[in-house]
Amino acid sequence: MDSLTKLQVHSVNNHDWDYAYAPDLPDWLFICAAIYLFILGVVGLIANGAIILVFLCNKQLQTPFNLVLMNLIMAEFVISAFGVPVDFTATVLKGWKMGSSLCSITGFILTLVGMASIYTLAALSTQRWILVSQFGRFNVQGIGSILVILGVVWGLSSAMALPPLFGWAFYAPESSGISCAPSWETLENQSYNWYLISFGFLLPLALLLFTSFSVMKTMRKNASQLQSLAVKKSAQKRENKVNLMVMVMIFSFLFCWTPYALMSIYQLLGGSVTPYTSAFPVLFCKSSICANPFIYVAMNSQFRNAMWPKPLGKKNLTQAHNHLRELQRGGDNRSKVCPETLNKPTQSFGVATICGGMEETVKTEIHLDLQKAAKDDGSSRTAQREEEFEDSRLDPLAFPPPLEHDLEFDVQASCACRQILISSLHEAQHIQADSMGSYKYYSNFEGKPYYYSSSHGKYLYFLNGSGWLIGNAVGAKIGFIHNNSQYACPYLIPEGWMYVNNGYWYKDLSLV
Numbered sequence: 001m002d003s004l005t006k007l008q009v010h011s012v013n014n015h016d017w018d019y020a021y022a023p024d025l026p027d028w029l030f031i032c033a034a035i036y037l038f039i040l041g042v043v044g045l046i047a048n049g050a051i052i053l054v055f056l057c058n059k060q061l062q063t064p065f066n067l068v069l070m071n072l073i074m075a076e077f078v079i080s081a082f083g084v085p086v087d088f089t090a091t092v093l094k095g096w097k098m099g100s101s102l103c104s105i106t107g108f109i110l111t112l113v114g115m116a117s118i119y120t121l122a123a124l125s126t127q128r129w130i131l132v133s134q135f136g137r138f139n140v141q142g143i144g145s146i147l148v149i150l151g152v153v154w155g156l157s158s159a160m161a162l163p164p165l166f167g168w169a170f171y172a173p174e175s176s177g178i179s180c181a182p183s184w185e186t187l188e189n190q191s192y193n194w195y196l197i198s199f200g201f202l203l204p205l206a207l208l209l210f211t212s213f214s215v216m217k218t219m220r221k222n223a224s225q226l227q228s229l230a231v232k233k234s235a236q237k238r239e240n241k242v243n244l245m246v247m248v249m250i251f252s253f254l255f256c257w258t259p260y261a262l263m264s265i266y267q268l269l270g271g272s273v274t275p276y277t278s279a280f281p282v283l284f285c286k287s288s289i290c291a292n293p294f295i296y297v298a299m300n301s302q303f304r305n306a307m308w309p310k311p312l313g314k315k316n317l318t319q320a321h322n323h324l325r326e327l328q329r330g331g332d333n334r335s336k337v338c339p340e341t342l343n344k345p346t347q348s349f350g351v352a353t354i355c356g357g358m359e360e361t362v363k364t365e366i367h368l369d370l371q372k373a374a375k376d377d378g379s380s381r382t383a384q385r386e387e388e389f390e391d392s393r394l395d396p397l398a399f400p401p402p403l404e405h406d407l408e409f410d411v412q413a414s415c416a417c418r419q420i421l422i423s424s425l426h427e428a429q430h431i432q433a434d435s436m437g438s439y440k441y442y443s444n445f446e447g448k449p450y451y452y453s454s455s456h457g458k459y460l461y462f463l464n465g466s467g468w469l470i471g472n473a474v475g476a477k478i479g480f481i482h483n484n485s486q487y488a489c490p491y492l493i494p495e496g497w498m499y500v501n502n503g504y505w506y507k508d509l510s511l512v
Helices: 003-008 014-021 027-057 064-092 100-133 143-161 187-224 229-268 275-286 288-298 301-307 314-329 375-388 390-394 426-431
Strands: 171-173 180-182 350-354 364-368 409-413 418-422 439-443 450-454 457-464 467-471 491-493 496-501 504-507
Touching (some): 027 301
Antiparallel strands (some): 439 467, 491 496
């Protein structure tokens, strides 16, 4: 029995195998497809593998929310490591000549992880919509919620991929012979194929479009409600960034999956697709392994900062120290730097601003850590502060908390917007940490925001309403007094605005 006969005995429709074994395609198409798949596989393997490695090596990234993101990356990695090499081999052989068993395995794995990728995209978009548009009504950040989301994603993916292995339809080579998938041309498979198209493409696409445009609408509405011109401009800038990301996300999804879906629907409606025509949609859908890591990780500030950290340069340290001295001089000079001058972040350092709910005349004590800058000017000052807070070290609930850095400065400022100078983007990570944090609550401390770093992590103490919120992660609302404002406490950092909505922290459009 020759190879072609061995293939045919496993198929209900020999037509699929006839074309797939020796498809009528020009040699140049096979050569171009092989080059394309080789580049795609290498880039996808390196990109997704590097992201997985960074995630495993960086504990700050190992948060419940990022588990959903990593689920997407893992799905793309499997396609890069298994699916693309198999398709590349079929392309080099100029047709599917690797047997029906491998075809079924390949079809099942690619369908499973492909559906997992699509459902994860829909889950991420839905999660973002709930966080931004539903004002924290649902907890989708806890580890329990994340595990449920992942369970639903893989449960639905299995429901899409398993039926052909148990008699409802079957996996067969594409007519181009490049890959294996559910057979689209067989009448016996139509019910399954409509099921796959409806729940595996149309429904996730509708969910993605609805949630994405709802987020954009909410962002625009929130920005229009801001009173401060400076804050409004920053919000508009953030809105433009969000809109760009959403449009890129939607375009990428449509580019990768729509050609294949349209070809499949056309075949279900009785149309005939030539091997030449079917080759391109099959290749397009593989491009998601490179597009998704860029959109969902490279555009994510946490992963980007972990992969390409920006050290604080000497120039920026000097500039930060000069700003500090301007504040320390007091008097009329104070108004020159508050708040217009300091609220413009440079590449490596920025200013966090606390606005709303405070009297303009209230003096704010701000402790700034400029690391090793101007060490000789602050050495005696540091010793004095350490003595003052020696008693507070014994009680973890004491206020203010202990100081453990080389330099601490007291700054008296009288501004409409209280300001905290952040020495670098790295120093701002304490307000970018993900998910539900552990907070302690204090009250009646006369409106004194306090920032410090310790060996146990970075903490930010700030006043909102009538209560202090203390923590090294954001997202929790334990002990938090919200004063009924969507933008109760905006913070301007180098990467964009963070704000409180219903007691939850947001950066740009994501709860962080």
